[in-house]
Amino acid sequence: MKITTRFWVSLILSLPMLIEMILMPFTNFMLPGGHWTMVALTTAVMLISARPFVTSAWASFQKHHSNMDTLVAIGTATAYIYSIYAMLTDKAVFFESAAFVITFVLLGQVLEEKMRDNASDAIEKLVNLQAKEAEVQRDGQFVKIPLADIVAGDLIRVKPGQKVAVDGTIVEGTSTIDESMVTGESMPVSKAAGDKVIGATINSNGTFVFKAEKVGNDTMLAQIVELVKKAQNSHAPIQNLTDKVSDIFVPVVLIIAIATFLIWYVFLGTSVADALIFAVSVMVIACPCALGLATPTALMVGTGRGAKMGILIKNGEVLEAVNDVKTVVFDKTGTITVGKPAVTDVIGDIHQIIPVAAGLEESSEHPLAAAIMTYAKAQNIAATPVEAFKAIEGKGVQAQVNGQKAFVGNDKLLEDVEISADLKTNMLKLQNEAKTVVFVGLDNQVIGLIAIQDAPKATSKEAMAALHARGLKTVMLTGDNQRVAESIAKQVGIDEVIADVLPADKADHIKHLQHSGAVAFVGDGINDAPALTTANVGIAMGSGTDIAIDSGGIVLIKNDLRDVDTALALSKKTFNRIKLNLFWAFIYNVLGIPVAAGLFYGLGLTLSPEIAGLAMAFSSLSVVTSSVLLGKSKITAHTATI
Amino acid sequence: MTKIIVLIAGLALIGFIIWWFFGKHEVATGTATVANNHQDIDIEVKGGYSPEEVVLEHGVPATLHFTRKDASSCLDHVVFSDFGINQALPQDKQVAVEIDTSKPGEYTWACGMDMFHGKVIIK
Incomplete structure (x- = not known):
C-alpha cells in the first residue's frame, strides 16, 4: 500500500479520537462506545497503516540493523499493547497516542517524499532538453528520424525554432542560437559555417545544415547529465560524521528509552503508564532520517542549480574544499585571455x-x-x-x-x-x-x-574585482614572458604574476602557494591538468581540453571567468546549507530526547508522544524543505554589483 | 519486589540490544553467477540488503537485480555514490542496476537516507 493511502487511512480513523480529545475538556464529550470504539479505531490504524513499519523493523532486526521504522514500530506498539492491558485492568489508556503518532509520522513521510522528488528533478529537466527527432539527410533528402538513429557524420538541417539535435559543426547557413539551457549564457550566440553547435540548444532565426560529430552519450548534454548525476549522489566528507552516528543511533535511542522507563518507574516511583509515556516519547521524537537527509538533499539541489547556470560542481568534496580557498591562481592563455591573438x-x-x-x-x-x-x-x-x-x-x-x-x-x-x-x-x-x-x-x-x-576577455577584469571583493588573492601563472604577463595582469587587476613557468613546473608552483592556504586553480589546457589536480579546487574552463575538464573539480561551461566567483558563491552557499541542515537535525535530537525523557519535568516541560511524533515528522520535512529552498535562494555573486 | 524484577529485566534488555546491534555478526555475502560473459546477482531489499556484500569479477559486465519487498520509504532508493547511480526501487518490482567492473576495488551502496549499506567488491 502506498504511503499516501496509509496516511489517509490513519488520518480518517484518528479524527474521531482527535475530536474527542479537543472537545472533552469543555463538554465532557465521549465517543459512543467509549474505550471499545478507541480500541477498534486504533487497531485498524495499527493493522493497516502501521503494519509496514513493524514488518520493516522486524526484517532489519533479523539482520542486526535498525532504522526509523524500528523506533516507530516499538514506540507505537508499546503504547497500543499497554493500553489494551490497561483497559482490561481498568487503568488509564492512551490508544490515541499510538494512532496520532502513526498519522503524524506518515504525514511527514508523504510531504517529505514530495519534497525529495522536487529536489532531484534537475536531472530529469536536463534530459528533457534533448530533441526528440531531427531532419537528417538520407539519400539526398532531408527526412525526420528519431534522435537515437542519428550517427556521427550525418548532415542535419535545423529550421528556425527547432532544437539542435546533437553536437556538430555548421556546414551551411547562419543563425543565432539560444544556448542558455546548456551553457547558462543568456545572450543568443550568432553562428555561421565552421562554428560548433551544441545539442539541445534552440535555433532562433536562420536555417542551417550541420554535420553531426558527437551523438548519444558523447554529446555535451549527455556528459553534463552524467557529471551532474555523479555529483548529486556523491558523498561529502562532512557526511562521515552522520554515517557513524546513524549506525549506532537507533540502538542508543532504544537504550535511552529503556533507561528512561526504569528511572521513572523504579527510582522515581511513578505509575507504569507515566513511565511508559516518557519512554515512548523518547523513541518517537528521535529522528535519524533528518540526519541522513541533511547532506544528500542539499548536495542534490546545489549541484543541480549549478548545472542550470553552466557551472558543474563534480562532487561534495569540492564543495567543502572551496570553503578554505584563500588564493585563486589563473592560467593566462585561454583563461584570462581569449586565447586567440x-x-x-x-x-x-x-x-x-x-x-x-x-x-x-x-x-x-x-x-x-x-x-x-x-x-x-x-x-x-x-x-x-x-x-x-x-x-x-x-x-x-x-x-x-x-x-x-x-x-x-x-x-x-x-x-x-x-x-x-x-x-x-x-x-x-x-x-x-x-x-x-x-x-x-x-x-x-x-x-x-x-x-x-592576445587580449584579455572582456569580463576578466570584472571577475578579478569580484574575487578581490570576496577577500581572495589572485595570481597569474603563465609560461609567457614577464613583460607580457605583467601587462595583462595590470589590465585585469591581478595581484601577483609568476611568469616564465615551464608547463611541468605549474603544479610545483601551486604546491608552493599552498603553504599560505588552500588554492583554487583555473585553467583550460592539457598542460594545466597537473595543476588542476594539485590545487585544492581545480576549476576547468568548459572550452578547454577534455583532460583539463576531467582534472577539474568544477567546470565552467560558459568560459566566463565571472563564473569563478559564482561557483565559489554557490559552493559556499550549498556547504553552509548542509551545515545548517545538520545543525537542525542534531538539535532536534539533542534537545528533543531529554525533553521527551522528562528531564525538565520539574519545570513543567514535557512532550506527549503525539507531539513528539509531530516534531519528528517535521524534523525531516524541515531539512528537506531547507534544501529545496536552496534552489530558490539568491546566489550573491559579487559580480552582480560591479 | 516487582520493581527489582522490572529493573533486572530492563537491564537485561539493554544488554541484549548492545549485543544484538553492536556485536560482531556475520554479513551475508553473495557471489554473482557468470554466464555468457555477464554476471548477475539478485539482491532482496527487506530491512536491509541480502546479500549485503556482493563479490564481482573484474572486467565482466555485471548487473545487480534489486527487488524491494519492504514498504519502508527508507529503502525506496539505492545509491551508488561512486558510480553516480541513484535508482528508485518500486516495491515488489525487480530493478536492474548495471555496475562498471572495469576498476577493481570496494564500492559501497546505501539507501536514499544513508541508513542501510551494502558493498560491491570487484576482484
Whole structure:
C-alpha cells in the first residue's frame, strides 16, 4: 500500500479520537462506545497503516540493523499493547497516542517524499532538453528520424525554432542560437559555417545544415547529465560524521528509552503508564532520517542549480574544499585571455597597410597571420593580390605587389630596410605595452605597424574585482614572458604574476602557494591538468581540453571567468546549507530526547508522544524543505554589483 | 519486589540490544553467477540488503537485480555514490542496476537516507 493511502487511512480513523480529545475538556464529550470504539479505531490504524513499519523493523532486526521504522514500530506498539492491558485492568489508556503518532509520522513521510522528488528533478529537466527527432539527410533528402538513429557524420538541417539535435559543426547557413539551457549564457550566440553547435540548444532565426560529430552519450548534454548525476549522489566528507552516528543511533535511542522507563518507574516511583509515556516519547521524537537527509538533499539541489547556470560542481568534496580557498591562481592563455591573438593597433594608413598585409598573410600559416586576416575581414578590407610569395625563415614573408616588393615581418627584417623615426617611437611604445609588433613594408620602406596581442576577455577584469571583493588573492601563472604577463595582469587587476613557468613546473608552483592556504586553480589546457589536480579546487574552463575538464573539480561551461566567483558563491552557499541542515537535525535530537525523557519535568516541560511524533515528522520535512529552498535562494555573486 | 524484577529485566534488555546491534555478526555475502560473459546477482531489499556484500569479477559486465519487498520509504532508493547511480526501487518490482567492473576495488551502496549499506567488491 502506498504511503499516501496509509496516511489517509490513519488520518480518517484518528479524527474521531482527535475530536474527542479537543472537545472533552469543555463538554465532557465521549465517543459512543467509549474505550471499545478507541480500541477498534486504533487497531485498524495499527493493522493497516502501521503494519509496514513493524514488518520493516522486524526484517532489519533479523539482520542486526535498525532504522526509523524500528523506533516507530516499538514506540507505537508499546503504547497500543499497554493500553489494551490497561483497559482490561481498568487503568488509564492512551490508544490515541499510538494512532496520532502513526498519522503524524506518515504525514511527514508523504510531504517529505514530495519534497525529495522536487529536489532531484534537475536531472530529469536536463534530459528533457534533448530533441526528440531531427531532419537528417538520407539519400539526398532531408527526412525526420528519431534522435537515437542519428550517427556521427550525418548532415542535419535545423529550421528556425527547432532544437539542435546533437553536437556538430555548421556546414551551411547562419543563425543565432539560444544556448542558455546548456551553457547558462543568456545572450543568443550568432553562428555561421565552421562554428560548433551544441545539442539541445534552440535555433532562433536562420536555417542551417550541420554535420553531426558527437551523438548519444558523447554529446555535451549527455556528459553534463552524467557529471551532474555523479555529483548529486556523491558523498561529502562532512557526511562521515552522520554515517557513524546513524549506525549506532537507533540502538542508543532504544537504550535511552529503556533507561528512561526504569528511572521513572523504579527510582522515581511513578505509575507504569507515566513511565511508559516518557519512554515512548523518547523513541518517537528521535529522528535519524533528518540526519541522513541533511547532506544528500542539499548536495542534490546545489549541484543541480549549478548545472542550470553552466557551472558543474563534480562532487561534495569540492564543495567543502572551496570553503578554505584563500588564493585563486589563473592560467593566462585561454583563461584570462581569449586565447586567440588579435590585432590591437594599426599605425599608419590603414587602407594602405592592411590590403598589403592581408595579401601577403593569406598564404601564411603563422598564428599572427590569422589575427591579421580576421582583422581585415572585420574591417571589410579586401586583400591585394600578390605574386611570387616567399617566406623568409624567422623573419616574415615577402611577395610582389603591383610590381613592387612588399614584406610583412618582425624586427629582424629591419636590418635591410628603412624606418622613420616616428614609426620607431611608436614601435617602442607598443612593445612596452607587451604587444607583438609586425612591420609592413613596400619597396624597402616600412609603411606601417600592426600590433597584435592576445587580449584579455572582456569580463576578466570584472571577475578579478569580484574575487578581490570576496577577500581572495589572485595570481597569474603563465609560461609567457614577464613583460607580457605583467601587462595583462595590470589590465585585469591581478595581484601577483609568476611568469616564465615551464608547463611541468605549474603544479610545483601551486604546491608552493599552498603553504599560505588552500588554492583554487583555473585553467583550460592539457598542460594545466597537473595543476588542476594539485590545487585544492581545480576549476576547468568548459572550452578547454577534455583532460583539463576531467582534472577539474568544477567546470565552467560558459568560459566566463565571472563564473569563478559564482561557483565559489554557490559552493559556499550549498556547504553552509548542509551545515545548517545538520545543525537542525542534531538539535532536534539533542534537545528533543531529554525533553521527551522528562528531564525538565520539574519545570513543567514535557512532550506527549503525539507531539513528539509531530516534531519528528517535521524534523525531516524541515531539512528537506531547507534544501529545496536552496534552489530558490539568491546566489550573491559579487559580480552582480560591479 | 516487582520493581527489582522490572529493573533486572530492563537491564537485561539493554544488554541484549548492545549485543544484538553492536556485536560482531556475520554479513551475508553473495557471489554473482557468470554466464555468457555477464554476471548477475539478485539482491532482496527487506530491512536491509541480502546479500549485503556482493563479490564481482573484474572486467565482466555485471548487473545487480534489486527487488524491494519492504514498504519502508527508507529503502525506496539505492545509491551508488561512486558510480553516480541513484535508482528508485518500486516495491515488489525487480530493478536492474548495471555496475562498471572495469576498476577493481570496494564500492559501497546505501539507501536514499544513508541508513542501510551494502558493498560491491570487484576482484
